[in-house]
Amino acid sequence: MLRSIAVLLLAAELAAAHADTVKGAVIFSRHGDRTWKGAPPTTLTAVGQQQLYNSSTYWRSRWLDSVSGYQIVNLSEDVYNSAQFSAATPDQPLLVTSGQVFLQGLYPPLNETSEHPLSGYQYVPLATIPSDSPASIWLKGDDGCPAYDDLADRWNSTAEFKALEASTKDFYLSFYDNIFAGVLPKSKLSYSNAYNIFDYVNVGMVHNKTISNSISQEELFQLRTLADSAEWAKAGAISSANDPLAVSGLTFSSKVLQQLQAIVDSKGTKNLLNVNIGSYDTMLSFFALAGLPSVNANFYGLPDYASTLAFELYSHTDAFPGDLSELKVRFLFRNGTDAPAESFRLFDSSTAALSWADFKAGMEKISLKSVEEWCAFCSSTEDYCLPYKQETRAVTKEVAGVIGAVVTLGVLIVAAVVAAVAGVRISRRTKLGSVAVIAGGKQFDEASSYAGSKL
Ligand SMILES: *[C@@H]1O[C@H](CO)[C@@H](O)[C@H](O)[C@H]1NC(C)=O
Ligand SMILES: *[C@@H]1O[C@H](CO)[C@@H](O)[C@H](O)[C@H]1NC(C)=O
Numbered sequence: 001m002l003r004s005i006a007v008l009l010l011a012a013e014l015a016a017a018h019a020d021t022v023k024g025a026v027i028f029s030r031h032g033d034r035t036w037k038g039a040p041p042t043t044l045t046a047v048g049q050q051q052l053y054n055s056s057t058y059w060r061s062r063w064l065d066s067v068s069g070y071q072i073v074n075l076s077e078d079v080y081n082s083a084q085f086s087a088a089t090p091d092q093p094l095l096v097t098s099g100q101v102f103l104q105g106l107y108p109p110l111n112e113t114s115e116h117p118l119s120g121y122q123y124v125p126l127a128t129i130p131s132d133s134p135a136s137i138w139l140k141g142d143d144g145c146p147a148y149d150d151l152a153d154r155w156n157s158t159a160e161f162k163a164l165e166a167s168t169k170d171f172y173l174s175f176y177d178n179i180f181a182g183v184l185p186k187s188k189l190s191y192s193n194a195y196n197i198f199d200y201v202n203v204g205m206v207h208n209k210t211i212s213n214s215i216s217q218e219e220l221f222q223l224r225t226l227a228d229s230a231e232w233a234k235a236g237a238i239s240s241a242n243d244p245l246a247v248s249g250l251t252f253s254s255k256v257l258q259q260l261q262a263i264v265d266s267k268g269t270k271n272l273l274n275v276n277i278g279s280y281d282t283m284l285s286f287f288a289l290a291g292l293p294s295v296n297a298n299f300y301g302l303p304d305y306a307s308t309l310a311f312e313l314y315s316h317t318d319a320f321p322g323d324l325s326e327l328k329v330r331f332l333f334r335n336g337t338d339a340p341a342e343s344f345r346l347f348d349s350s351t352a353a354l355s356w357a358d359f360k361a362g363m364e365k366i367s368l369k370s371v372e373e374w375c376a377f378c379s380s381t382e383d384y385c386l387p388y389k390q391e392t393r394a395v396t397k398e399v400a401g402v403i404g405a406v407v408t409l410g411v412l413i414v415a416a417v418v419a420a421v422a423g424v425r426i427s428r429r430t431k432l433g434s435v436a437v438i439a440g441g442k443q444f445d446e447a448s449s450y451a452g453s454k455l
């Protein structure tokens with residue numbers, strides 16, 4: 001009740017204050033409430049589905065409803081139109097399902113019962129991007145990036161880490177008897193496992209009475225804060241705007257810029273709304289790169305389930321401005337699904353209403369613009385990086401002679417055949433030092449299964 005009054009007041013206030021029209025938008029969403037990451041397969045729960053549905057209905061009422069002061073000009077209100085809309089997710093089941101629910105809320109059924117199945121359910125395509133595709137770098141830039149892994153691995157040799165590991169050991173062990181006996185060994189109950197432990201308890205607070213009855217809000221807060229600091233250390237604690245630790249934010253910024261640029265290039269007629277699904281580490285990296293923690297220290301904390309961040313392109317004119325200096329961008333963040341989205345200043349600028357030119361300049365400074373750049377930045381050994389390898393280029397120049405070329409080709413073919421026969425390749429899905437080898441279609445994880453990508 002209070003919440004809806006607050007939303008109404010805010011809506012009224014905003015409606016009175018603004019006369020902009022939105023020309024297009026890009027949004028990035030975290031998945032919703034799910035089962036514990038430590039016991040795969042991790043699945044979206046009914047609570048999680050509700051959160052994503054809540055979130056997409058929220059954004060629908062902002063960007064698609066004709067009564068909204070923020071309706072995107074030229075965007076089809078009810079019927080999905082492929083020229084205007086895109087949606088993409090890494091092909092991980094939890095993220096794909098989250099994306100599907102999100103799309104259902106954005107474009108609900110059309111209620112045309114006679115001709116269409118499911119009351120006119122709209123089949124809005126969601127691009128699922130496999131981890132071995134070069135396109136995977138935009139929403140999961142830290143996967144398959146050794147430069148990132150090296151830095152993240154160094155975290156547990158820092159003095160801060162060692163101090164916290166020692167000072168929190170008793171706190172973590174105090175949960176063993178009631179919560180973790182039979183779940184995690186005592187040796188794993190420490191700060192080095194902060195996120196995994198918080199995650200188990202946090203999931204239990206929603207789904208397990210034994211846990212919710214025995215953990216106080218204060219304890220949950222402590223566990224969360226420790227997990228916040230551990231995850232920030234691995235995604236947000238950057239030393240400069242091109243720190244490999246923030247690689248997922250660097251590729252994400254580039255994706256956002258590409259998507260907004262496409263709206264500008266079409267003069268606000270195409271690619272108007274772009275939905276991206278991903279994980280919290282990308283959010284943390286972007287927060288760090290964009291200077292958000294200095295605007296609000298809450299950005300050091302893990303975003304709640306189904307949190308969204310969004311970029312709106314707008315201007316004071318109804319028509320798309322011929323003069324691009326009239327175009328502006330605002331950044332919005334909605335933490336979870338309980339409160340409305342708020343806008344925040346990016347890049348330490350004095351205003352949340354950045355000109356398109358300033359926004360672009362700011363984003364370019366925190367972007368890896370191409371797969372080639374990413375491959376070099378990461379020293380990645382992904383297959384799709386091979387064409388960009390320095391050695392390869394040098395060889396290509398040398399083998400101008402036909403014999404050289406034939407020999408090289410022969411070597412490549414032999415290598416390809418050997419690889420195909422053995423059916424062995426290194427998976428890029430693991431990180432933090434663990435190596436998974438996929439052999440004959442089976443995956444053997446040498447470290448804990450928890451070392452997979454952060455969701
Ligand atoms: C609830 O949590 C307790 C404590 O960790 C655990 O022993 C129990 O198996 C959990 N129950 C379910 C249904 O997962
Ligand atoms: C989002 O909410 C969580 C708590 O639920 C908090 O720890 C975090 O700091 C919040 N982030 C922002 C940017 O408000």
